[in-house]
Amino acid sequence: MYVSLMPIAHLAWATFFRWRGMTWLPRLAYAYRAPMLFAGEGVRRGLFSGTVGGADEQVLAADYDGRGDRNADGTDMIYMAGHGRLRSGEFELLLHSDEWRPASSGLDAGGPKIAIFDACDLVDLQDPRWSDPWRAQIRPNLRMLLGFNSLATVKKGAALRGEEFASRLSRGEPVAGAWIGAVKQHDAHGRERPVAIGFGSSVADADRLLENATFADVLAMPPLESDVVVRERV
Secondary structure (H helix, E strand, O other): OOOOOOOEEEEEEOOOOOOEOOEOOOOOOOOOHHHHHHHHHHHHOOOOEEEEEEEHHHOOHHHOOOOOOOOOOOOOEEEEEOEEEEEOOEEEEEOOOOEEOOOOOOOOOOOOOEEEEEOOOOOOOOOOOOOHHHHOOOOOOOOEEEEEOOOOOOOOOHHHHHHHHHHHHHOOOOHHHHHHHHHHHOOOOOOOOEEEEEEEOOHHHHHHHHHHOOHHHHHOOOOOOOOOEEEEEO
């Protein structure tokens, strides 16, 4: 049996949404672009073998939070796009018909080293307790979260950040800086605030991760065991 030794990236997105009571969620016609451009450039440059997780109706919270197939397990990286919001200080990724709270479940022992949420409001750094949901449990594999400390533009041009991010990773740029640089390069109005969140065994470990760790470095990091430190870079 052939087994690929290349890193595996899991991709999923939601472009339209079911009515949720009194909540109306606008369509995100270009939500597919950032993860797919990331995948295309990443595969072309030999960063990973991409696996598409699904789109719209195929993407269910139950398949990430432990009630179903746990689609994030066995992957090195996930890149997911859709609407995002904070509820009681905890990030929710809004999918076609339900919501996933990745801080509560789904990025656990078998999960990825890097998780990218191309969606609004991964965190609110003005909230002094912003990191509490991410500290609540140990996720041995998870070393880095990438997303936005703001609204996220989901338009044709802004979505080029996905391709740019893969290109920067392939050149050996540190992961955190590559994400922040890619978002800013394609932010036409200067309104987006990209954020990278690192998980380490100490403050120094988390800071080194955010400053210097390349894609290969992050994937090679050993699992965390206890006393996880959460740090951010903007």
